[in-house]
Amino acid sequence: MMKFYITTPLYYVNGNPHIGHSYTNIACDALARYRRFRGDEVLFTTGTDEHGQKIKEAADAKGMEPSKFVDNVVPRFKALWKKLNISYDDFIRTTEKRHGEVVKKLLEMFYKNGDLYEGEYSGWYCTPCESFWTGTQLVDGNCPDCKRPVEHIKEKNFFFRISKYQKWLIDYIDSHEDFILPKIRRNEVLSFLKMPLNDLCISRPRNRLSWGIDIPFSKDHVTYVWFDALINYITVCGYGYDPAKFKKFWPADVHMIGKDILRMHAINWPIMLHAAGLEPPRRIFAHGWWKMGGAKMSKSKGNIIDPVEMVDRFGVDAYRFFLLREVPFGVDGSFSEEALISRINSDLANDLGNLLHRTLSMIDKYFSGKVPKRRSLKYVDEVTRNLVDKAKGLGPEITSAMDRINFSQAIAAIWVLVNTANKFIEQKAPWRLSKENKTQELQDMMYDLYEVLRIVSVSLWPFLPMTSEEMTRQLGLGETKKRSPKDLSWGLAKSGTKINKGKPLFPRIES
Ligand code: ME8
Secondary structure (H helix, E strand, O other): OOEEEEEEEEEEOOOOOOHHHHHHHHHHHHHHHHHHHOOOEEEEEEEEEOOOHHHHHHHHHOOOOHHHHHHHHHHHHHHHHHHOOOOOOEEEEOOOHHHHHHHHHHHHHHHHHOOEEEEEEEEEEEOOOOEEEOHHHOEOOEOOOOOOEOEEEEEEEEEEOHHHHHHHHHHHHHHOOOOEEOHHHHHHHHHHOOOOOOOEEOEEEOOOOOOOOEEOOEEEEEEOHHHHHHOHHHHOOOOOOOHHHHHHHOOOOEEEEEHHHHHHHHHHHHHHHHHOOOOOOOOEEEEOOEEEOOEEOOOOOOOOOOHHHHHHHHOHHHHHHHHHHHOOEOEOEEOOHHHHHHHHHHHHHHHHHHHHHHHHHHHHHHHOOEOOOOOOOOOOOHHHHHHHHHHHHHHHHHHHHHHOOOHHHHHHHHHHHHHHHHHHHHHHOHHHHHHOOOHHHHHHHHHHHHHHHHHHHHHOOOOOHHHHHHHHHHOOOOOOOOOOHHHHOOOOOOOOOEOOOOOOOOOOOOO
8 A cells, every 4th residue: 555645735814715726625636536546545635824924914904813813714715625525634724733833843953953044134025925035036126926016124034044955956856857747847946946045034023923933942033924834744744743644654745736836845845854854745746827817816816716606506526527627737727607617518418417317218218227237248349349448448547647647638538438438329329229129239238338337437536526426326336435446447337236317417507
């Protein structure tokens, strides 16, 4: 059994979760479910980033204490993950005691080792991004990332000697081709590393911002929010308090993030880990952005869509399907209701829903709702051979796509089988076989269609768990037990199984 540790970013709780946040969590959920299906021991973690200036300002705006404010917002994230069937194993909040202790432990270690020093910070700060910038990095006087105004700061702070480890990091990235994915992001990091790194300011003076983790060796400072938040990835898997768990799960197999937080994850974080004598994560995957009208969807831009509303109107699996299928993982996508409705109608209602409904209707009509017996696979024509081969090849195709974290390709492979089966029905014309009393041929054919649907229901599990379960129920396969790749083998369907034809999986949506 292999271990597989996958993390999502910790989301800021200054507002409600939006489509962008749900995207990362749905992607991680699909991968976590897929690895469990493969038999791995999975640790899948998510959580919330609760310190820093941005959260303090959001709490002030509501006239609330930050701790009360974050306690109010966190349940909205948890409720959304429940609604979306996100199967995380642990939810970490950066305000938890277990996390504060690990952060302080690391700070003390860095201080003792001479990786931290006290100095004066003079530069620019972008609160929405919680990022420091030098004057030369600004674009037209604004934050180079989000283009919003920055404020000038001059104050005593602690710095992390990130520059000391720059050469180590470049060598590490050079010798680990899959460390940062997709490749375009790897190149972006390497090109950024051509310039000397500025040491990282890791504190905030308490008299200006007290909403942060205490710094053990300075009562005048608290920890900078990003320095605290990254450390969650080792806290949540036991660092410092559960050595057996930490040994089992660290290094993380995938840190899944959006491309907006690439540098923090691919530069600062591996260096912090290296300085602490720990291995870097195995892989950092930075996916693209969902955009609205050409701009990144974000809370501060106000162009967000509420995932709760989308799920209530279109259903959880339709929503998951759209996000995972619409764009190749890694590139940007453009969100629109029209595109979502079009995917639902074509892929879900027409292709998949129809295949299930018409197959079960025919099994009802021709065989009183019982899966008929098939002759041996010696009795196949070319059309059937093509269908069976596609079904047998599906497992390896999904493995190859998922090993490259390519959700849309894995799903496309399932749809090739679905569409081949729909074509198979047209080509074999079962209504004619029935009229001509070709009963054995009709039996073989219905068994094959049923078997395809069983294999599709198993392979959909990581992506559309509820649909997979509903298909299993309609196919008369009872309670969903733990599935494994063995369930993708051809010929496991038992003749005589009583089906439970139900309502269409995805009704067509009239726009
Ligand atoms: O950056 N499209 O939190 P955050 C796709 N707290 N994904 C998007 C997106 C969009 N339009 N908008 C957001 C933070 N995301 C820090 C992280 S980690 C130790 C600390 C997703 O609330 C994407 O995963 O701003 C992005 O990286 C993350 O939400 C940023 O969430």
